Amino acid sequence: MIWANGNFQLLQDNYLFSTIARKVKDYQAAHPDADIIRLGIGDVTLPLPEAVLKAMHIAVDEMGRIETFKGYRSDAGYEFLRQAIADNDYKAVGASVDIDEIFISDGAKNDTANFTDVFDGGNVIAITDPVYPVYMDSNVIAGNGGKVQPDGKFTRIKLLPCTAESGFMPDLPRHKVDVIYLCSPNNPTGTVMDREALKMWVDYARRHGSLILFDSAYEAYIRDDSLPHSIYEIEGARDVAVEFRSFSKTAGFTGLRCSYTVVPREIKARVKEGGTASLNKMWARRQDTMFNGVPYIVQRGAEAVYTPEGQAQIKKNIDYYMRNAGDIRRCFENLGCLVFGGENAPYIWLKIPEGYSSWQYFDKLLAEHNIVGTPGSGFGACGEGYFRLTGFGSRENTMKAIERLKNGGK
Amino acid sequence: MIWANGNFQLLQDNYLFSTIARKVKDYQAAHPDADIIRLGIGDVTLPLPEAVLKAMHIAVDEMGRIETFKGYRSDAGYEFLRQAIADNDYKAVGASVDIDEIFISDGAKNDTANFTDVFDGGNVIAITDPVYPVYMDSNVIAGNGGKVQPDGKFTRIKLLPCTAESGFMPDLPRHKVDVIYLCSPNNPTGTVMDREALKMWVDYARRHGSLILFDSAYEAYIRDDSLPHSIYEIEGARDVAVEFRSFSKTAGFTGLRCSYTVVPREIKARVKEGGTASLNKMWARRQDTMFNGVPYIVQRGAEAVYTPEGQAQIKKNIDYYMRNAGDIRRCFENLGCLVFGGENAPYIWLKIPEGYSSWQYFDKLLAEHNIVGTPGSGFGACGEGYFRLTGFGSRENTMKAIERLKNGGK
Numbered sequence: 001m002i003w004a005n006g007n008f009q010l011l012q013d014n015y016l017f018s019t020i021a022r023k024v025k026d027y028q029a030a031h032p033d034a035d036i037i038r039l040g041i042g043d044v045t046l047p048l049p050e051a052v053l054k055a056m057h058i059a060v061d062e063m064g065r066i067e068t069f070k071g072y073r074s075d076a077g078y079e080f081l082r083q084a085i086a087d088n089d090y091k092a093v094g095a096s097v098d099i100d101e102i103f104i105s106d107g108a109k110n111d112t113a114n115f116t117d118v119f120d121g122g123n124v125i126a127i128t129d130p131v132y133p134v135y136m137d138s139n140v141i142a143g144n145g146g147k148v149q150p151d152g153k154f155t156r157i158k159l160l161p162c163t164a165e166s167g168f169m170p171d172l173p174r175h176k177v178d179v180i181y182l183c184s185p186n187n188p189t190g191t192v193m194d195r196e197a198l199k200m201w202v203d204y205a206r207r208h209g210s211l212i213l214f215d216s217a218y219e220a221y222i223r224d225d226s227l228p229h230s231i232y233e234i235e236g237a238r239d240v241a242v243e244f245r246s247f248s249k250t251a252g253f254t255g256l257r258c259s260y261t262v263v264p265r266e267i268k269a270r271v272k273e274g275g276t277a278s279l280n281k282m283w284a285r286r287q288d289t290m291f292n293g294v295p296y297i298v299q300r301g302a303e304a305v306y307t308p309e310g311q312a313q314i315k316k317n318i319d320y321y322m323r324n325a326g327d328i329r330r331c332f333e334n335l336g337c338l339v340f341g342g343e344n345a346p347y348i349w350l351k352i353p354e355g356y357s358s359w360q361y362f363d364k365l366l367a368e369h370n371i372v373g374t375p376g377s378g379f380g381a382c383g384e385g386y387f388r389l390t391g392f393g394s395r396e397n398t399m400k401a402i403e404r405l406k407n408g409g410k
Numbered sequence: 411m412i413w414a415n416g417n418f419q420l421l422q423d424n425y426l427f428s429t430i431a432r433k434v435k436d437y438q439a440a441h442p443d444a445d446i447i448r449l450g451i452g453d454v455t456l457p458l459p460e461a462v463l464k465a466m467h468i469a470v471d472e473m474g475r476i477e478t479f480k481g482y483r484s485d486a487g488y489e490f491l492r493q494a495i496a497d498n499d500y501k502a503v504g505a506s507v508d509i510d511e512i513f514i515s516d517g518a519k520n521d522t523a524n525f526t527d528v529f530d531g532g533n534v535i536a537i538t539d540p541v542y543p544v545y546m547d548s549n550v551i552a553g554n555g556g557k558v559q560p561d562g563k564f565t566r567i568k569l570l571p572c573t574a575e576s577g578f579m580p581d582l583p584r585h586k587v588d589v590i591y592l593c594s595p596n597n598p599t600g601t602v603m604d605r606e607a608l609k610m611w612v613d614y615a616r617r618h619g620s621l622i623l624f625d626s627a628y629e630a631y632i633r634d635d636s637l638p639h640s641i642y643e644i645e646g647a648r649d650v651a652v653e654f655r656s657f658s659k660t661a662g663f664t665g666l667r668c669s670y671t672v673v674p675r676e677i678k679a680r681v682k683e684g685g686t687a688s689l690n691k692m693w694a695r696r697q698d699t700m701f702n703g704v705p706y707i708v709q710r711g712a713e714a715v716y717t718p719e720g721q722a723q724i725k726k727n728i729d730y731y732m733r734n735a736g737d738i739r740r741c742f743e744n745l746g747c748l749v750f751g752g753e754n755a756p757y758i759w760l761k762i763p764e765g766y767s768s769w770q771y772f773d774k775l776l777a778e779h780n781i782v783g784t785p786g787s788g789f790g791a792c793g794e795g796y797f798r799l800t801g802f803g804s805r806e807n808t809m810k811a812i813e814r815l816k817n818g819g820k
Contacts, residue, residue, distance in 0.1 A: 001619040002588040003530035004679035004687045008695060015698040043481040053474040056707070057467060063665065064463040066804075070665040071453040106516060106667075106702070113700035117551060120413035137699045141527060178412040209411040255473065255480040255706045257516075269414035277414045285418060288425040289547045290523035292516070295708055296665045297466070394476075 010140050010148060016133050016378040017041050023362075024372050037397045039328070039389045040372040042187065042346065044252045046320060048301070049313035052251065055304035059297035070296040075287045077104025077260070081299045084306040085260060089245070095232035101264050101280060103287055104302075106257040106294050108217045108246040112181075113138035114290070115213060115242070115261070118282040119269065121146070121156070123178035128170045129159040130188055130376060130383030132215070135181040161382045162189065164351065168340055169197055172204050179211050180204075182231075185218040188379045188388040189349040190325075190341015192227050198234050205240035211267065211279075212241040217259075220250040220318055222344045238264040242279070249346065251305045251314045258294055258302045321346050324398040325391030331402045335410040346391040349376070353410055361387050369404040420550050420558060426543050426788040427451050433772075434782050441780075447807045449738070449799045450782040452597065452756065454662045456730060458711070459723035462661060465714035469707035480706040485697045487514025487670070491709045494716040495670060499655070505642035511674050511690060513697055514712075516667040516704050518627045518656035522591075523548035524700070525623060525652070525671070528692040529679065531556070531566070533588035538580045539569040540598055540786060540793030542625070545591040571792045572599065574761065578750055579607055582614050589621050590614075592641075595628040598789045598798040599759040600735075600751015602637050608644050615650035621677065621689075622651040627669075630660040630728055632754045648674040652689070659756065661715045661724045668704055668712045731756050734808040735801025741812045745820040756801040759786070763820055771797050779814040 020040055028036060062068035076082070082099040090097040105111045113134050121144050127135050139145055139157060146156030153159070158177050160170035168189040170182075182201060184193040193201075205212050212231065219229040228234065231241045243262040247253035263283045268276040304310045329342035338351040352361040358375030365371045365387075376386030393401070430450055438446060472478035486492070492509040500507040515521045523544050531554045537545050549555055549567060556566030563569070568587050570580035578599040580592075592611060594603040603611075615622050622641065629639040638644065641651045653672040657663035673693045678686040704712075714720045739752035748761040762771040768785030775781045775797075786796030803811070 001678060001680045001686065002621045003532040004681050004689070004692060005528050005530050006682045008528070008687065008692050009681055009683060011695065011699075015695065018698055041482065045476070045479070045481065047476050047479040048473045050474070053470055056470045060463055060466045060470065063458045064460070066455070066457050069455070069457040069662075071455065071662075072451065072664045109702050110700055118415050118418070120415050122413040134699060141696065141699065211412045252479075252481075254482045255703075257702060257705050268411060270411045271414050271419055272416045273419060276411065277418065279414070282414060282418050285421065285425070286551065288428055289421075289544060289551065290520055292519050292667060293665075295667050295705060297707070298705055 005141065007141050007143050007145070010145070011137055015137070016374070020372065020374065024366070027366055034370045036366070036370045036372060037393060037401045038372045039393050039398070039401060040374045042249070042390050042392060043254050044249065044321070044392050045394050046252055046317045048252050048256065049305070049310055049317065051304040051307050051310035051313055052301040056297050056301045059300035063297065073293055073296070075291050075293045076284065077102070077294060078296070078299050081303050084303050088306045090230065090232060093230060093233055095230050097232060097262055097264070101262050103261045103263065103283060104294050104299060105259050105261060105287075105291070108215060108244045108248070108259040109134050111244050111259060111261045112213065112215060114286070115283070116142035116144055117286050117290075118279060119144070119179060119211075120272070124156055124158055124176070126158045126160055126173055126177035126180045128181065128183070129161050129381060130379030130386070131181065131183055132187045133379060159380065163382060164338060164340070167191060168349070169193065172200065176208050177210060179213065181213050181215070183215040185216075185221055185345035186347075187218065188347055188374065188376065188383065190343070190345035190347035192222060192224070192344045194226065195228050195234065198228055198231060202231070202234045202237045202240060206236050210240065211269070213244070214241050215244045217244065217246040218249055218345050219245065220314070221322060221346050223322065224344050227344060232262070239266045242267070247302050247305060251302070251310070252317060253302070256298055256301060258298050320395065321391040323391075324393060324395065327398065327402055328389050328391060331405055332410065335405065337410060342391065348389045348391070350387050350389070352385060352387045358384055358387060369401065369408055371401050371404065415551065417551050417553050417555070420555070421547055425547070426784070430782065430784060434776070437776055444780045446776070446780045446782060447803060447811045448782045449803050449808070449811060450784045452659065452800050452802060453664050454659065454731070454802050455804050456662055456727045458662050458666065459715070459720055459727065461714040461717055461720035461723055462711040466707050466711045469710035473707065483703055483706070485701050485703045486694065487512070487704060488706070488709050491713050494713050498716045500640065500642060503639060503643055505640050507642060507672055507674070511672050513671045513673065513693060514704050514709060515669050515671060515697075515701070518625060518654045518658070518669040519544050521654050521669060521671045522623065522625060524696070525693070526552035526554060527696050527700075528689060529554070529589060529621075530682075534566055534568055534586070536568045536570055536583055536587035536590045538591065538593070539571050539791060540789030540796070541591065541593055542597045543789060569790065573792060574748060574750070577601060578759070579603065582610065586618050587620060589623065591623050591625070593625040595626075595631055595755035596757075597628065598757055598784065598786065598793065600753075600755035600757035601759075602632060602634075602754045604636065605638050605644065608638055608641060612641070612644045612647045612650060616646050620650065621679070623654070624651050625654045627654065627656040628659055628755050629655065630724070631732060631756050633732065634754050637754060642672070649676045652677070657712050657715060661712070661720070662727060663712070666708055666711060668708050730805065731801040733801075734803060734805060737808065737812055738799050738801060741815055742820065745815065747820060752801065758799045758801070760797050760799070762795060762797045768794055768797060779811065779818055781811050781814065
């Protein structure tokens with residue numbers, strides 16, 4: 001019998017969102033009449049913008065004519081899309097990113113997870129707690145975690161606790177770390193790193209030769225003009241930071257699958273046998289060998305996001321979700337809860353009432369109000385005692401959920 | 411500075427097809443008037459079937475209405491597609507595969523490469539030589555290769571030489587191997603394993619507790635009814651074999667990206683800490699954590715392949731490519747070459763004239779006839795002295811290439 005990758009045994013039995021899906025399914029089966037409102041998973045509910053649909057219809061037609069049919073093409077993506085990204089997402093905010101540094105992919109989840117392929121188990125990995133579970137799980141699968149200690153922690157994964165006291169901002173680690181995962185606007189806490197906080201991390205990384213993996217999948221939800229959308233708005237970041245972005249939340253692409261990763265040419269990594277390697281070249285080779293690009297029609301859809309119509313349409317959708325988020329935030333504030341997020345992010349992160357664990361509060365909200373949220377403990381130990389809700393529901397459902405909470409209590 | 415995954419240093423500098431693309435680009439730049447015919451990379455050239463286009467237009471419209479919009483959904487794929495696969499690709503040939511054993515993905519390249527995530531570096535990996543380079547490269551990146559020996563070979567990768575004498579069929583290894591990559595119809599040799607050959611491997615795997623990773627991305631090109639399309643047509647295969655299939659060559663999806671992997675529930679792997687793990691569950695967890703599914707519109711396109719119209723349309727396209735392949739085969743036979751493939755596969759594998767290496771013959775064909783093929787040595791040491799051509803060109807270009815060869819010689 002072959003040897004399995006034993007690291008899978010170190011993972012929790014189920015991926016967080018699969019567990020929630022199963023619980024909700026079981027509840028619905030037991031209560032067929034329950035009108036369940038899903039404000040748990042961060043999935044969009046509005047249809048795709050008109051500009052995207054139009055571009056995709058044209059692209060489908062192109063795939064049907066021999067003169068315009070598209071087969072295999074660069075794994076890194078079509079130049080038309082990479083150029084639109086370089087111009088609109090970077091040049092426009094004063095950051096310089098070349099198209100050779102942009103890699104189109106089919107999801108920020110995939111990219112953040114697959115990026116573990118280019119580094120080695122010899123690094124110390126810093127991951128904030130709470131955070132999106134994929135950073136931890138993918139490193140565990142890759143064997144980058146090191147040994148499991150008696151307390152269940154991994155020797156090579158340094159958790160950076162984020163608490164209400166510090167506004168869920170991580171402190172710099174006391175001991176040197178090599179790879180640092182930062183997510184801003186944060187999933188799940190909805191908090192956003194300002195320029196000063198981000199500069200502190202870039203400076204740390206430059207001082208210690210660390211690599212920052214910056215997940216800004218929710219940057220489009222930032223309303224405060226003083227907050228940075230890209231880590232490359234911070235001086236010196238090109239030497240130390242990789243950035244992950246996605247069209248999922250920006251333009252409703254969760255079922256369409258398009259994202260991108262920026263790997264500046266400046267970033268180097270040490271090789272055990274001596275010398276250094278370019279991370280940009282390593283990622284290019286990784287994608288070349290293990291990926292075959294995003295569908296042409298989807299890339300044309302993503303390109304359309306950058307047209308004036310596309311921009312107006314996604315802004316309208318984001319406004320819609322942010323109105324929901326703001327209302328949910330205010331609802332819980334009125335119920336006397338401590339609440340984070342919901343102002344520059346679609347996530348509302350609330351301190352749950354005394355006497356409940358995160359999963360108990362999940363069960364309570366589901367049973368009493370038929371509302372589905374996400375238990376904070378699913379994002380790490382420091383998430384215990386907190387609960388995540390999202391502004392991604394329909395306006396109608398969000399208002400209905402708020403009504404239920406107002407009447408029935410938190 | 412962080413530690414790089416040093417295994418990247420063990421790869422050849424460039425992925426084979428990227429090297430070819432660069433060479434052709436350079437040649438075209440130096441000879442702007444050259445009418446280059448690309449019969450190298452295995453990329454389709456006919457537009458998508460009408461049934462697929464129609465299904466995708468409808469799906470795009472669905473994504474534009476709030477009632478029918480699709481966001482995140484199961485990473486393993488929509489049931490409508492998995493059911494169509496179970497019924498048409500398996501039940502129809504007498505093989506039993508459940509939809510829970512089918513995982514929809516965005517490419518057989520990705521899946522064969524990513525499958526290295528579920529096994530451990532402690533296995534001995536058998537890879538035929540010559541073969542599609544991704545099996546080797548992905549195992550090297552994953553660190554499954556072991557140490558590099560003075561002769562450049564890896565301690566844990568056992569190459570199974572395939573030669574003209576044995577019709578490019580691999581012999582059973584003399585020493586026990588754990589993981590076995592088989593590709594049939596074969597890329598690059600175009601040869602197909604018959605039931606007897608496949609049964610020999612299934613029996614070997616059952617005897618030794620090995621795992622067969624069976625890549626049948628080209629099964630739709632089999633014309634001889636006696637040849638198996640799926641490894642599950644062989645008794646006992648469900649205990650030992652994972653199968654990879656793709657819509658790329660079957661239905662022209664190279665630019666659309668859809669494939670699937672079958673992992674039967676019976677397959678177990680050993681865990682170092684004791685006990686066994688289900689490979690089906692491990693792959694499910696891997697995809698759950700590191701993948702987010704194939705676009706809904708693409709899955710609807712793939713479903714349409716199984717309609718009567720879709721089947722008729724893909725058959726017509728495959729006939730077109732196979733007519734090309736047959737003509738190329740005959741052309742080289744008439745020129746006195748030993749030729750394999752081209753009868754149940756879109757690849758023609760020819761023994762090149764004495765005095766040329768594979769890359770020298772590549773340069774010669776490009777310079778003398780402006781024809782691009784793929785050097786056999788790119789697929790492994792045993793591919794040296796051979797050359798791969800494909801039937802995927804347009805009819806016009808294929809006829810033109812044959813004309814040039816007839817007039818100018820091989």
